[in-house]
Amino acid sequence: MIRLGLCCLFRTEPIRFRRTTATYAAKLPPERRAERMAEICLHNARSLLAALTFCYHNGIGAFRINSQILPLKTHPEAGYAVEDLPGGKDIIAAFKQCGAYARRHNVRTSFHPDQFIVLSSPRQDVVTRSVGELCYHAQVASWVNADVINIHGGGAYGDKTAALQRLAAAVGRLPTDVRSLLTLENDDRIYTPRDLLGVCRETGVPLVYDVHHHRCLPDGIAVEKTTRLAAATWNREPLFHVSSPLWGWKNDNPRNHHDFIDPDDFPPCWLDYDLTVDVEAKAKELAVLRLKKQLESCFRPAPQAGE
DNA sequence: AGCGGTCAAGTTGAT
């Protein structure tokens, strides 16, 4: 069975996550700042529960949590420990409630931290900050029962082989609780599935196979074979990504995402696996629900004339 | 109340 996942946001459903900026936080006196951060964090915990509830009620099996769920958590000036915020215990309790709900209703949760997490960087300070960011994600993951923190390979710095070696070494040095959640995803510019599979096997980190990226940046391995190889890196249900190009495949730039998924872009061979597939489409929950319907009609016999 | 410039961070490639 395939479970489809929703990424971070809603198009029409009135569920919103709040954020703030470091510049604004810096203008507030410390006490007001802590109150404000607490307010936003609690709001986001409640929105997350609403998001998971929506997913469960609509047959959406997974939800990707935005990295800004605790805004500015690791910022050098504006950063904070949730425990130190006013009502910090309530905030943590609210996130743990999300975790309990997700587990009880089998809604899988994951994280996809942004481009600033670069374990392959030759710069020690960049790697150190990246690890700090991953630790933050692992902490929230433990509250909400997320089992994936997914990142890209990062830059190539003119020498992919060396960069991949740094990546593998940095993964090896991660705290166990972070590494056990970490996954690597092929991107559309630098690292193909073929590039990453070696690191995945070496480090025991699963490969999140993004078939859209693979089509933008092919490596000579077919989708079917890559699917098999990627699935084999997982010690739990594999997580893959799908999306459709905004202006079609013939356009110069097929990387931009469409509002919806063209069912033809969904690899038929995926239907043979037990998988989570995150739907990266701008129409968000509408796209997930439409694709879900379209996939279900693949399993059902087509209605016969006269029925 | 509405609008638009800005938002912490890394890296690449188009211009």
Place this chain on the structure above:
DNA sequence: ATCAACTTGACCGCT
């Protein structure tokens, strides 16, 4: 040399 793109709009200060 600058800047958009990444996964993606939302926030905040000004009028």
